[in-house]
Amino acid sequence: MEWQILIVLFGSFFFLLALGVPISFAIGLSSLLSVLMSLPFDAAIAVISQKMASGLDSFTLLAIPFFILAGNIMNQGGIAIRLIELAKVLGGRLPGSLAHVNIIANMMFGAISGSAVASAAAVGGTMSPLQKKEGYDPAYSAAVNITSCPTGLLIPPSNTFIVYSLISGGTSIGALFLAGYLPGIIMGLSLMLVAGVIAKKRGYPLAPKPSRAEVLKKLFDALPSLGLIIIIMGGIIGGIFTATEASAIAVIYTLILAVLIYREVSLKQLPAIILESVVTTSIVLLLIGASMSMSWAMANADIPYLISDALLAISENPIIVLLIINLTLLIVGIFMDMTPALLIFTPIFLPIAQDLGMDPVHFGVMMTFNLCIGICTPPVGSALFIGCSVGKVKIDKVIKPLLPFYAVLVSALMLITFVPQISLALPRLFLGY
Template identity: 45%
Template sequence: MPVDHVAIALLIGSFAGLLVLRVPVALALVLSTIIEASYLGIPLTIVGQRMVAGLDVFALLAIPFFILGGEIMSAGGISNRLIALASIFVGWLRGGLGMINVGASTFFGALSGSSVADVSAIGSVTIPMMKQKGYDTDYAVGLTISGAAQAVMIPPSHNLVIYSMAAGGVSVGALFTAGIVPGLLLGAALMVLAYAIAVRRGYPAERTVTLAEVPRIVGEGLLALFMPVIILGGILSGIFTATESAAVGCVYAFVLTFFVYRDIPLSKILPILQRTFRTLGVVLFIIAAASAFGYFLAYLQVPTLITDWLLQVSDSKFVVLLLINILLLALGAVMDMAPLILIMTPILLPVTSALGMDPVQFGIMLLLNLSIGLITPPVGNVLFVGCAIGGISIEKMTRSLGLFLLPMIVVLLLITFVPSLSLALPGALGQ
């Protein structure tokens, strides 16, 4: 079929125009596909069929369990236990509270898989603590929101499940294990930054945890961290599928929160379920809408055109991958993560595959790019939540954001050009 440039311009232009008019992303995707179908003379029932087909994927059943498990753990007062656990390792250093913040975000990311949940749970505790102890507000908020970006890479992340589906069934187990080293590397880079700033600004160290306190703190913290061990261990051992392990992890989170920790009464399960269903409704609608939009992109041969164009721009793999990163960073600043995963994966995966990049490595690179978008304006959901907690304006926080973006960009480049950072662990585990 010859390339219809007018149809391509209409599809992409109508979608961009609707976004400019502040139409919600999912609705903009649906409306632009309806406009495109009408122009091409394709029955509108095809749009509905493609939306339903986008949800008819078994792996998506894992998403509600991951979201529910994360909501339960977020509501269960676990953030204080994880902060205490992190304080054992880094609290005694100068500016230790900042490093505790990052460490707790690392731990919590392994439970929630959500950067927004991470900054809400950890930030609501650490940001007021840091302000009270003399830390600058922009530093406290910047460190919190950048630390929360780890959650989308460290398993169990439902965004990795979405990528697996968009990439045509890439192993969820391989993606989960691939995200561990990059996630920890990002956390380590932010801790180095936190220490360097603390030394320069004279931030204090925290009280050293006594030996008598260690067993209780470690015991309570490790009980929570056993949830991702169940999920990842079940998948890697072959005992569970990704969906089954998510369900088992959800049951574990329920028992631990309501019957072991008992920080909240069982009556709180109803608002937790309500929040879960709201989040799930948004996620599934976006997946369905993006599936229909992606169908028309494929029908118009957009992925093939972009692949050919990018490969003609330069013979250098380095240059092409750098351009892809710049494109994803720009898009991440103006669109939400889930629709971008679903739209850009079928477009860019053929390009990176042609360059010899493993789909698992590309998935981690993609998610880190888009997680950076979560903390950059104008559509940085994590940035907005952090600023609300810290009581700082978006404009003021944006001026200080470059300092925290620097280590994230460095880690992004390492993940892009050093495949072993993403692939060594899955390879060692036979994924």
């Protein structure tokens, strides 16, 4: 019976996706169909509705609309250009300097905005014309932008970690935020290594050496933007406020920064920004609610245990099992966006990882890193589409330049997976985790 429910649940889900049904509705309808196999119609409807509502009844989730609003304010608040100018003085003397500027700027802007897509659009839209002017291959430039924009999903504040905290049963958000720093930096540095090697082979130019006064000016201009990260993480680590309270503080800070200091956002623009944030929040929360109903349907049918037993039947070696989990998530990431993949597969794979002795914080970082690769891959990678759009490059032209970047990202993923100290060092240092 359990296997039949599993087939109905995932078979109907992927069938609905293939028909073009929005993913939130596909999750909810497939969950309902699976529950109907064990409950009458009225009871199934009541259970699914109740689980969707109770899944959203969480104080932690209040952080998501606030961080989305703060990110949207900063996206239009002149932040990107200031961070790009700072990145120029930080990475301008490396081979293929503009590629390194793109990566560093994506790391900083993505961390502040919390959105890979916004980072790809804002940073890539600014850097692509500059790189084309300097003789860079547009496909190479697009590949650099596409693969580096997800770094901000690992470097906090990250809505992805907030969602994972909820679905994993209350894993510490502060610990997850701290755990994302080193893997996010490793992701950026690994991309810079590949970009530098390719740029040196092709003879791409170096940027002029900046003067000390110029370095100080660019740093001073960007400090207010970077201050958001310092305030949020300093407050969380110091126990001054929770991650949810930090999200509200982020909104106040970004309003002051964009409206009063940078003066890039007027009061007349705020209603449109708020409305955009409300729409985005609604989409995310509907997805979370539907996924909570699917999580209950899977737990009710013992599906996580079925999959766990099937995996352990293949091998009880932790290395083999983690490789299978990573391979599965890499394949899932090709066909599914990051948030739904996280919501659906965390309840399945987290218990298996914990049985192997893996810390839930470490697993959350590994899973997020893995799915970051997925949003850079065809056919549904959101970062891929935006990166190609702003770089004015066709998707088929950018696939080959992306391959060496994919290879180094997978190598970095293996490092994160099998060296837990990379993820857990900072939480243990600052929080005693």
